[in-house]
Every structure is written in structure tokens, then in C-alpha cells.
Amino acid sequence: MQTDEGMLIRGLVRQALRGADSGRQAVNTAAVVKLADCLLERAIRYRASDLHLEPQVDNVKLRYRIDGLLRQEEELIPVQLAGFLISRLKVMAGMDIAQHQKPQDGHIEFSYEGRSIDIRTSSMPTIHGELMVCRFMNIDEGLLRIEELGFSPVNQRIFLELIHKPAGLVIVCAPVNNGKTTTLYAAMQELNQPEYNLVTLEDPVEHTLAGINQVQLNPRGGLDYVEGLKSLLRQDTDQILLGEIRSTETAEMAVRIALTGHLLLTTLHTEDSVAVIFRLREMGIPPYLIAATLTGVVAQRLVRRCCPHCQEEYEVPAGSSEAMLLGTAWQSGLKLKRNRGCGHCGSSGYSGRLALQEVLMITPAIKGAILQELDRQRFQQLAEREGMLTLWQDGIAKVLSGQTTLSELKRVI
Numbered sequence: 001m002q003t004d005e006g007m008l009i010r011g012l013v014r015q016a017l018r019g020a021d022s023g024r025q026a027v028n029t030a031a032v033v034k035l036a037d038c039l040l041e042r043a044i045r046y047r048a049s050d051l052h053l054e055p056q057v058d059n060v061k062l063r064y065r066i067d068g069l070l071r072q073e074e075e076l077i078p079v080q081l082a083g084f085l086i087s088r089l090k091v092m093a094g095m096d097i098a099q100h101q102k103p104q105d106g107h108i109e110f111s112y113e114g115r116s117i118d119i120r121t122s123s124m125p126t127i128h129g130e131l132m133v134c135r136f137m138n139i140d141e142g143l144l145r146i147e148e149l150g151f152s153p154v155n156q157r158i159f160l161e162l163i164h165k166p167a168g169l170v171i172v173c174a175p176v177n178n179g180k181t182t183t184l185y186a187a188m189q190e191l192n193q194p195e196y197n198l199v200t201l202e203d204p205v206e207h208t209l210a211g212i213n214q215v216q217l218n219p220r221g222g223l224d225y226v227e228g229l230k231s232l233l234r235q236d237t238d239q240i241l242l243g244e245i246r247s248t249e250t251a252e253m254a255v256r257i258a259l260t261g262h263l264l265l266t267t268l269h270t271e272d273s274v275a276v277i278f279r280l281r282e283m284g285i286p287p288y289l290i291a292a293t294l295t296g297v298v299a300q301r302l303v304r305r306c307c308p309h310c311q312e313e314y315e316v317p318a319g320s321s322e323a324m325l326l327g328t329a330w331q332s333g334l335k336l337k338r339n340r341g342c343g344h345c346g347s348s349g350y351s352g353r354l355a356l357q358e359v360l361m362i363t364p365a366i367k368g369a370i371l372q373e374l375d376r377q378r379f380q381q382l383a384e385r386e387g388m389l390t391l392w393q394d395g396i397a398k399v400l401s402g403q404t405t406l407s408e409l410k411r412v413i
């Protein structure tokens with residue numbers, strides 16, 4: 001796409017190659033300095049989490065990670081400029097510019113429109129030269145409130161009910177980078193009242209939460225999840241956020257804590273909500289303890305949100321692949337929204353992300369099924385009969401309301 005920024009970058013590349021500002025350098029170093037700044041500034045404006053400078057045979061490819069996916073820019077950095085540009089970034093990041101053979105890490109404190117942006121850099125030698133990745137640390141939305149998480153009204157009501165119970169185990173499950181921590185932090189902020197003692201056990205602490213006692217675990221120093229949980233039992237705690245259940249021992253401690261009248265919020269790596277019950281069983285937690293402590297599970301995925309500036313309506317014809325995907329949600333004359341792509345969304349059609357959720361509330365019937373050790377398929381059927389909307393169903397509702405697209409749903413679930 002032809003953009004003003006693209007033109008500026010191409011202009012700086014030409015200026016740099018015209019060269020010899022001092023008579024000794026092969027390139028115009030002032031233009032290289034500007035070019036490096038310009039690439040970083042563009043990443044911030046894109047709300048990118050990463051910028052990649054990837055050396056190829058005769059140029060350097062520029063890619064930005066936006067809303068979880070990499071996007072390649074049209075502009076290429078000519079190979080004659082590559083070494084100078086990488087060196088400039090390495091100088092900014094306090095890395096060794098004489099060392100090209102070993103991977104290195106660095107850090108840039110970049111000032112942009114009065115804000116200080118924390119950028120972690122990392123270089124890696126490849127066969128065509130040094131590959132550089134710049135990660136933008138505090139560029140994401142940061143802390144969100146529960147009503148900003150994208151829960152459907154019914155799921156939000158259940159989630160609020162779950163976290164306001166005085167005791168029990170609430171588990172959020174999702175693959176990595178699907179917003180689990182954001183959801184848990186939103187819950188902790190909701191509970192953050194002077195009459196409660198909230199403690200988090202995290203490895204690492206991802207954001208600082210005012211008014212909450214956050215503990216950074218240090219497994220090598222002897223403070224792991226199990227040790228942390230044991231000491232919390234003596235700390236007069238009300239609600240606990242435990243970063244993750246990683247081992248059987250942690251699972252046992254978590255259950256014990258929930259059993260002794262605490263609310264414990266944590267995460268587990270499973271595909272969907274029902275799988276959590278089976279994972280806890282695999283970890284050796286007896287069904288009667290799962291039934292006694294687990295109060296609810298939230299499975300979550302992030303999808304890209306449609307750009308609001310370039311949506312258009314289209315009709316979904318009968319028998320089309322989209323109609324098949326929609327299943328019973330399809331009806332004659334149904335119109336969906338799609339995106340043409342525009343300057344606001346870098347032609348991608350998407351801007352920002354949205355969470356899909358599947359909330360399993362442990363009702364008396366579900367509790368009975370846990371005790372009876374129902375098989376996976378029958379358990380899933382029961383959960384849906386009890387009112388659980390699957391991730392797919394939640395996604396379809398969000399497609400119908402124009403928040404995301406079917407292709408995005410297919411990509412993620």
C-alpha cells in the first residue's frame with residue numbers, strides 16, 4: 001500500500017544511499033539514524049508488538065506483528081544499507097556492534113510523543129546477515145476492566161457471579177497469547193476492595209496492580225508455586241491469583257486452598273472448558289475434590305476485531321461454504337459484514353482484538369457428572385444442555401454482530 005510513511009521511508013533509503021555525508025562513510029549516516037527512528041515510530045503507530053528486520057539475499061524484509069499476526073511491508077531495505085541500519089539499532093540498544101557472530105540482547109528506551117516506550121531487541125546471525133527483532137513492551141491495551149473483555153452479557157453475568165463467590169476454584173484456560181492474564185487481572189481489579197486481602201503469585205509479574213500484593217515467584221531461589229501457596233495459607237488471604245497450575249503438586253495445593261474458604265483464580269493449558277475437569281483428574285485430583293472446589297471454567301481465544309472504518313454488508317447465499325459454517329445461524333437473506341481494508345487498518349480489514357469465551361458454570365448437574373466420572377462426549381453434551389455456549393457458538397454470535405469474521409473464526413478455532 002502506498003502510504004505517506006512508506007514514501008518517507010523510501011525517501012530516507014534513497015537519501016542514505018546517495019551517501020558520503022562525511023566523505024568517509026559509504027552512506028549518509030544522518031539518514032540512517034532517521035530511518036531507524038522512523039521504523040520504530042511506525043511500529044508504535046501500528047500498535048505492533050514486534051518489528052522484524054529479516055536479511056534476504058539482496059535486501060532486508062520488514063515485518064510487523066500486529067494483533068498477533070505478522071504483516072510484511074512493501075518497502076525493502078537494500079542490502080548495502082542493511083549493516084548500517086542494524087548497527088544503528090544496536091547502538092541505540094547498547095549492543096556490541098563489532099560482534100556479528102553471536103546472538104545478542106539489548107534494550108532501547110524510546111521516546112515517542114512524550115511517552116517512554118520500552119523496546120527489547122534481539123539479534124541473531126543468519127546466513128544472509130544479522131536478523132533483528134524489536135519487541136515493544138508496553139504498547140498493548142494494558143489493563144482492561146471486565147466489561148471491556150468482550151464477554152457476551154450472559155457470560156459476563158456468570159463470570160462476575162463466579163469471582164464474587166467467597167470461595168472456590170475458577171480456572172481460565174487458553175493456549176498462550178490468548179489473553180488469559182488480561183482476564184485474570186480484570187477479575188482481580190474488580191475484587192480490589194479495601195475489605196479484601198488480594199494476593200497474586202506470578203512468574204513473571206506482567207503488570208503492576210495498585211492495592212494488590214503481588215508476589216514474584218523465584219523457583220531457583222526456592223519460592224515456587226507450591227511454596228508460595230503454602231505460605232499464603234498462613235497469610236490471612238481472601239482471594240488469590242495463581243499464575244498457572246503446572247504440576248500435580250500445585251493442583252493439589254490449589255484445591256486445598258479453595259477447600260479452606262479462599263477464592264483461587266488460576267490458569268491451565270487446555271483446549272476447552274470441559275477438558276479442564278479431565279486434566280485435573282489426570283493430575284490425580286479425585287473427582288470428589290474437583291466437585292467440591294471447582295466453581296467455573298472460562299475457555300478463551302483472541303480473534304482480530306473488524307476495522308470500523310471499512311465495513312460493507314454482503315448477503316450470504318444458500319449452500320455457500322459460509323452458510324455451511326454458520327449452520328443453524330444461517331437464514332435466507334442473511335447479511336454479514338466484511339472489510340475492504342483501508343488506511344486505518346493498514347489494508348488488513350482488522351484493528352485490535354476481541355476475546356471469545358466459553359463459560360462452564362459448575363451446576364448441581366455438572367457436579368453430579370464429575371462425581372459419576374461421565375465420559376468426555378457425554379460431559380460435553382450435558383454442559384451444553386446446562387446452557388454453556390461453546391467457543392464456536394460465541395464466535396458465531398460475534399460474527400453475526402459484525403465484530404469479527406467467519407474466516408477469523410476458522411483461523412482461530
Ligand SMILES: [Zn+2]
Nearest residue numbers: 307310342345
Ligand atoms: Zn479499515
